[in-house]
Amino acid sequence: MLDHALPSVAIFLSITRLQNIHGENIAFGKDAKQSSTTTGYSAIRALDITYSKVGSVTGAGNPSWWEVDLRGYFSISNITLTASDSGYVSNLKNAYVEVMDKDVSLCPDVQVEWCGNVSSTVARKEKFTFTCNATFPIRFVRVTRRSSSNVKLNIGHIDVQGVGATKRCRSYYTPTTKRKVSIPSLTTSAITAGDCGILCQRNHSCIDFSYSTTASSEANCLLTKKEVPKNSVANIAWTMYTLDNCL
Incomplete structure (x- = not known):
């Protein structure tokens, strides 16, 4: 033994990890990180609707990214990004969402599924909902923003819906x-x-x-x-x- x-x-x-009650944000309270941080706007803020007016804001980079570790395996039905209600709102445009089974920074054999991308224009408090069709259990959700120059990424709030996966x-x-x-x-x-x-x-x-x-x-x-x-x-x-x- x-x-x-x-x-x-x-x-x-x-x-089967973390069976979810329908409607619950399975990302809430989990571990979040981002490529860099604008002081006062850490990655974890995007998970708590209390902070959604501004949410999380990275420093300038290319790419700039935000990621949550769900600390369990899930079948993801949809992911909703809500733009902030602040001067940072344009820093969500053209961002895209992916889901992964492993930590891409540590593991060489990560499975990745693209879920969708934000439009090139973003209004304050606008919501973008993406359907994920991954055929493998998901543990990580990542939002990335790339450009021809250094950019920030701002997420007012992120809601991840899904159920525990075997x-x-x-x-x-x-x-x-x-x-x-x-x-x-x-x-x-x-x-x-x-x-x-x-x-x-x-x-x-x-x-x-x-x-x-x-x-x-x-x-x-x-x-x-x-x-x-x-x-x-x-x-x-x-x-x-x-x-x-x-x-």
Whole structure:
């Protein structure tokens, strides 16, 4: 059986991740990043409608891009980009949307599906909805803007609709000894680190987990939906496991 002493935890199973209630934005609360950032307008703002007046804004680049890691596998039905209600609004024009199964910055064998592109003119608060016809489970959504010169990318809000998809995968978790997640979303029991990892895979919101061989058998497996390592503390009795992006 798998244990935390191994250099990594590998889990083989057919999984359905993050089953979605119809109408819920499955990108909300997930991990977002962008090619660069105009101060005060980070990538995560595009996921929260509270900030949609301006949303996220990259620095000038070519290309400029924004990406969200859904931290699960989905069949995407549609993606809606909403333009900001600000002076940055023109920085959405001609942007295009793609979905991927892996992190394009880490993995050489990424599957990519083009979903659509924004028009060459954009009005404030205008919505652009794209249908994605990918035949493979999706984990990443990327918005890219290219031009003949350096440009910014501004997204007021992005809404991603879809349902959990089954993916036959081999998942690797990278261990960090003497640390544990500090804000577990679920405290439970597991026989081994591998069993704890399987519970994480099956849980609808789990990103990473921690396991201890010495903690109470009823509370030796901590699942978290918060970003790690930010959500971690030093603890000699625990090992923290972070899901590798390149699966």
